[in-house]
Amino acid sequence: MQKSVSLTPLRVACSGCNLRELCLPRKLTEADLEQLDDLISLKHAYQRGDYLYRSGAKFQSLYAIRTGFFKTQVLHEDGREQVTGFQMAGEIIGLDAISSDAHTCDAIALEDSEVCEIPFSQLEELSRKLPSLQRHLHRILSREIVRDQGIMLLLGSMRAEERLAAFLLNLSQRFATRGYSPTSFHLRMTRQEIGSYLGMKLETVSRTLSHFQGIGLINIRNKSVELHNLPGLQAYVGPPPQFL
Amino acid sequence: MQKSVSLTPLRVACSGCNLRELCLPRKLTEADLEQLDDLISLKHAYQRGDYLYRSGAKFQSLYAIRTGFFKTQVLHEDGREQVTGFQMAGEIIGLDAISSDAHTCDAIALEDSEVCEIPFSQLEELSRKLPSLQRHLHRILSREIVRDQGIMLLLGSMRAEERLAAFLLNLSQRFATRGYSPTSFHLRMTRQEIGSYLGMKLETVSRTLSHFQGIGLINIRNKSVELHNLPGLQAYVGPPPQFL
DNA sequence: CAGGGATTTTGACCTATATCAAACGCACGC
DNA sequence: GCGTGCGTTTGATATAGGTCAAAATCCCTG
Numbered sequence: 001m002q003k004s005v006s007l008t009p010l011r012v013a014c015s016g017c018n019l020r021e022l023c024l025p026r027k028l029t030e031a032d033l034e035q036l037d038d039l040i041s042l043k044h045a046y047q048r049g050d051y052l053y054r055s056g057a058k059f060q061s062l063y064a065i066r067t068g069f070f071k072t073q074v075l076h077e078d079g080r081e082q083v084t085g086f087q088m089a090g091e092i093i094g095l096d097a098i099s100s101d102a103h104t105c106d107a108i109a110l111e112d113s114e115v116c117e118i119p120f121s122q123l124e125e126l127s128r129k130l131p132s133l134q135r136h137l138h139r140i141l142s143r144e145i146v147r148d149q150g151i152m153l154l155l156g157s158m159r160a161e162e163r164l165a166a167f168l169l170n171l172s173q174r175f176a177t178r179g180y181s182p183t184s185f186h187l188r189m190t191r192q193e194i195g196s197y198l199g200m201k202l203e204t205v206s207r208t209l210s211h212f213q214g215i216g217l218i219n220i221r222n223k224s225v226e227l228h229n230l231p232g233l234q235a236y237v238g239p240p241p242q243f244l
Numbered sequence: 245m246q247k248s249v250s251l252t253p254l255r256v257a258c259s260g261c262n263l264r265e266l267c268l269p270r271k272l273t274e275a276d277l278e279q280l281d282d283l284i285s286l287k288h289a290y291q292r293g294d295y296l297y298r299s300g301a302k303f304q305s306l307y308a309i310r311t312g313f314f315k316t317q318v319l320h321e322d323g324r325e326q327v328t329g330f331q332m333a334g335e336i337i338g339l340d341a342i343s344s345d346a347h348t349c350d351a352i353a354l355e356d357s358e359v360c361e362i363p364f365s366q367l368e369e370l371s372r373k374l375p376s377l378q379r380h381l382h383r384i385l386s387r388e389i390v391r392d393q394g395i396m397l398l399l400g401s402m403r404a405e406e407r408l409a410a411f412l413l414n415l416s417q418r419f420a421t422r423g424y425s426p427t428s429f430h431l432r433m434t435r436q437e438i439g440s441y442l443g444m445k446l447e448t449v450s451r452t453l454s455h456f457q458g459i460g461l462i463n464i465r466n467k468s469v470e471l472h473n474l475p476g477l478q479a480y481v482g483p484p485p486q487f488l
Numbered sequence: 489c490a491g492g493g494a495t496t497t498t499g500a501c502c503t504a505t506a507t508c509a510a511a512c513g514c515a516c517g518c
Numbered sequence: 519g520c521g522t523g524c525g526t527t528t529g530a531t532a533t534a535g536g537t538c539a540a541a542a543t544c545c546c547t548g
Contacts, residue, residue: 098383104390137382139343142339152395153326156441157440159505200506206527207505445537447535
């Protein structure tokens with residue numbers, strides 16, 4: 001049972017939260033973890049549709065999602081909105097707000113959810129004392145940049161089918177990481193929200209999903225999806241037609 | 245000459261570089277600035293077309309652009325590429341690499357350029373000692389996330405004309421910040437690269453620029469642009485047709 | 489200063505996706 | 519259990535932008 005030696009501190013650090021993101025894999029002593037634990041002691045519950053924060057609100061804390069599902073969206077003055085991400089358990093939300101001390105997007109619960117509040121100035125203070133925590137925070141910030149670049153690639157150079165295949169595979173992989181089935185899950189978001197995220201209209205999302213179902217790649221009924229052919233979906237994300 | 249009191253340390257901190265990004269506005273003592281100065285002592289020159297780093301290369305340092313112009317691009321396996329940004333003097337490049345200790349994109353000089361190398365582990369170490377530097381680093385990372393979200397909005401929900409208008413206005417504003425003309429400048433990148441960045445084909449970029457010229461918004465001859473009507477361009481970025 | 493490759497412009501045509509519209513179905517509240 | 523309304527599917531049509539092609543222009547090298 002050597003493994004549990006490294007698992008135990010994870011639980012300690014997050015007061016029972018399952019927060020892979022903030023739980024450092026090593027190099028933290030029990031005392032360190034206790035400090036981190038104190039920091040993340042505030043917990044909040046949100047119902048479907050609740051705002052975790054709104055664009056323009058003063059920035060105080062990051063939030064680690066304990067359970068549930070959120071979307072983040074930026075609003076253009078004219079009413080257009082762009083969903084910038086779907087966040088699930090273990091992910092950190094609010095990173096965009098550090099730059100200007102104010103939130104730059106809305107975060108809305110897509111299902112009943114719980115989050116741990118992480119007061120940012122305290123996190124900064126602690127991360128000055130714990131190099132390993134500091135490094136982790138930097139990685140989280142940088143990972144978000146890499147994720148965004150991936151979405152830029154998706155939006156800038158992929159076709160609707162490719163985007164949707166990439167989206168389904170991304171969800172699949174994230175569910176798998178959390179111990180859920182990678183091939184059978186519920187979509188928490190509407191076609192409209194998927195479309196906003198992927199830069200397409202809800203009708204196109206619906207049509208494309210139907211198409212995937214038609215060729216046996218997936219089975220979709222309302223919000224529940226089954227991925228029948230992961231390699232088949234992968235093929236869409238890969239080379240475009242002219243390279244096949 | 246009170247002003248020069250705050251200006252002087254800036255110069256010290258960057259050994260003559262004009263690096264707004266890393267130069268902290270306050271709260272650093274002379275001694276602090278000297279340490280920062282030591283850190284950023286390595287300088288390198290690149291010619292047009294040179295790679296600052298390549299995707300996959302081990303991450304060691306961030307780079308502060310002293311003079312010149314770079315592009316960053318991510319490559320899809322199949323050969324598709326997406327330009328993820330155009331960086332100019334005073335901007336920090338390489339932030340994406342922190343997450344995995346390896347660069348995730350290529351950075352290529354679009355003109356002869358100079359950069360200051362900032363060894364990251366030393367920057368982390370120093371930022372543990374200087375809260376003000378730590379905060380600044382976090383802001384830089386977060387600002388990149390905000391920028392990327394803006395591009396997601398652009399790619400996901402704007403039309404070609406709107407994207408290009410937004411792009412020109414963004415360049416305009418960044419040149420202005422650096423003391424150059426906001427209405428007359430040289431594009432360092434090709435139509436192809438602009439297109440990649442904005443999710444459109446080079447022909448569409450060219451056509452749209454011609455269109456802007458046709459209606460008197462801009463004058464463009466090859467790489468030199470003059471913006472004749474900033475509010476006119478702004479109007480494109482704003483509300484879409486149905487809201488006008 | 490001339491030649492040649494790269495970049496840009498412009499035109500004609502085509503296609504992926506948007507738009508508009510209608511029917512359907514699931515979920516929630518009464 | 520039964521409307522009622524939001525979300526979804528599907529169809530018909532329109533269009534922004536892509537594709538292909540050719541000419542024009544620029545810029546670098548010899």
